[in-house]
Amino acid sequence: MQRTSLVVVTNRLPFDETVPVEGAYDWQRSAGVLIEPRHAALQGAPVTWVGWTGRTGPAPSLPPTDGVRALPVPLTDEDFRNHYEGFANATLWPLYHDAVEQPAHHRRWWDAYQRVNRRFAEITAEAAGPGAMVWVQDYHLQLVPAMLRELRPDLVIGFFLHVPFPPPELFMRLPRRAEVLRGILGADLVGFQRERSAHNFTQAVGEALNLPSSGDGATASVDVGGRRVRTGVFPVSIDVTAIEALADSPAVAARATQVRRDLGDPRTVLLSVDRMDYTKGIEHRLKAFRELVADGAVKPAETVFVQVTVPSRERVEHYDILRERVEREVGRINGDHGRVGSAAIHYLSRPLERVELAALYRAADVMLVTPLRDGMNLVAKEFVAARGDGGGALVLSEFAGAAAELRDAWQVNPHDIDGLKDTLIRAIDAPESEARRRMSALRAQVRAHDVRSWADNYLSSLLLP
Ligand code: G6P
Secondary structure, X not given: OOOOOEEEEEEEOOOOOOOOOOOOOOHHHHHHHHOOOOOOOOOOOOEEEEEEOOOOEOOOOOOOEOOEEEEEOOEOHHHHHHHHHHHHHHHHHHHHOXXXXXXXXXXXXXXXHHHHHHHHHXXXXXXXXXXXXXXXXXXXXXXXXXXXXXXXXXXXEEEEOOOOOOOHHHHOOOOOHHHHHHHHOOOOEEEEOOHHHHHHHHHHHHHHHOOOEEEOOOOEEEEEOOEEEEEEEOOOOOOHHHHHHHHOOHHHHHHHHHHHHHOOOOOEEEEEEEEOOHHHOHHHHHHHHHHHHHHOOOOOOOEEEEEEEEOOOOOOHHHHHHHHHHHHHHHHHHHHHOEOOEOOEEEEEOOOOHHHHHHHHHHOOXXXXXXXXXXXXXXXXXXXXXXXXXXXXXXXXXXXXXXXXXXXXXXXXXXXHHHHHHHHHHHHHOOHHHHHHHHHHHHHHHHHOOHHHHHHHHHHHHOOO
């Protein structure tokens, strides 16, 4: 069945009024405007994107970008505090990431979550053409599918969760667990990054709502009052062609050479790029590096570590504390092991321009992506896409969604500091033939599954009867 239009609904718009795209640390910025009319399932049908600009106050009006009409949703300061910082990022975010920090529960946050979800649903209901497809994304908006179905039963509604869906033992802590599940079940198709999340979701639906599901863990279906809701697994990806083109450009090559020179032409450059988030395992990684330097297994003059962190959710307490701890640890490593003119660790705490980021990817010998839990982690995929030269090694946490696809990375358990140290040394010392074999397998995997195929697969599955 051909649909007349698509409405994508996300907490943040993938573009905003003035700020240029800086570094693809997050799925909106990577996947962003690539959900577009060109998708096979859309056959050129128009795309509208409903989301928040990132600033509170009245919504501005935005011009269309790449053929996509942007419809901003206004958030007040209070919505920002209680919906975004509160329920989304201090209750759901830690709960869905293995509770690596303690989730907080406040009833006023839940009120704001409902209110903001309703606003998104109403704006979407107004914007969607008759029989349109609507694709709601991520943990900020889990109530939107059911609210939207009530307002507009003619729509085909999809939901995709970019973060992990936690095991029922954790999910069941949520005071409003039943409402959240019923909200998601307003969709026709519920998509996840990994099979385990899909499985956790159907189990939670069984336990909290007493609704059985049929099928296997990944592609199941649940009968919700006579309506069939399907689940599926669709690992999100990146714009491989754009990153390859950027990373292969002369500007990036020149900058990568300069970066290595500025670092003192060391034998090995280690690199990490993360949003400043406690789920990313930054402290564990710094500890492993400090011990390697202290043990003498790694010599600061030969091996330098570049850690880039992008400030994030800075007014949420856990984030503030994390930043202080990371900066203290970086200071300690440099204080103990750096020398005048040569730091053991180079720490940048700001977003980078895309050319600079691509140059770092190209300059690195070993990329460390070691989150404690991550829905996907697109930095890992970007690094692989940027290595058109076939060089570089990827050390990857088994708890990143990307680990299911990037089998040829050096996989680690980031909680195991000794294992992290051993794996890092193995990646540094690997024979070139092995490193190249691994990178070539990783590249084949990433190139065959880019963000366009992700959206195509999801949307064509959404349209299945
Ligand atoms: C993750 C989430 C996104 C979110 C992003 C950045 O990737 O899945 O939905 O937008 O982090 O976080 P922020 O709070 O800055 O939107």
